Ligand SMILES: O=C(O)CCC(=O)C(=O)O
C-alpha cells in the first residue's frame with residue numbers, strides 16, 4: 001500500500017509505474033491519436049480565453065459534467081479508455097463513470113490552480129489520475145495553511161486523490177521553463193446527478 005503523501009487534511013497516493021514502460025508507450029500513442037482532442041475557451045473578465053491545453057470528456061451517457069464554465073456531454077467510452085477504467089477501478093476498489101482527458105502539448109500548456117470540488121462529485125470524491133508521456137510537476141497547496149507540496153508525475157504513474165483532499169487543498173500543473181514534450185493525463189471520476 002502506497003503511503004499518504006499529504007501530512008494532513010486529505011489523502012494522496014502515488015502508484016509509480018502503474019503501467020509498465022511498453023504499455024505506457026502504447027497507451028500514450030493510442031490515446032493521442034484516437035481521442036477527440038478539443039481546444040476549449042472560457043469566458044473570464046469579459047472575454048473568451050483559450051484553455052492552455054487540449055481536453056475531451058468520455059463516460060456513461062448520463063455523466064454530464066461542467067468544467068471551464070460549460071456543460072459537457074460525455075463521448076462514449078473507447079475500448080482503450082474502457083480497459084484503463086477497469087484496471088484503475090480494480091486498483092481503487094471503486095467505480096468511475098467518466099474520465100476527463102487533458103493533453104499538455106509542451107511546457108507552455110498548464111492547468112491553473114483549482115480543487116475538484118464540484119457538487120456533482122459529491123463530498124470527499126475519489127479521483128484517479130493517470131499520467132502518460134513527458135513528466136510534469138503536480139503542485140498542491142493547502143487553502144488555509146499555505147503548505148505546499150510538489151510531486152513529479154511520470155509516464156505510467158497513477159495518482160489517487162481521496163478523503164477530504166479537494167476540500168482542503170488546491171492543485172495545479174504549472175507552466176515550466178524546462179523543455180517539455182507532450183503529456184496526457186486522464187482523471188477518472190464518479191459523477192452523480194447534481
Ligand atoms: O494533469 C494533471 O495531472 C491534473 C489534472 C487535473 O487536475 C484535473 O483534470 O482536474
Ligand SMILES: [Fe+2]
Nearest residue numbers: 114115116171
Ligand atoms: Fe484537478
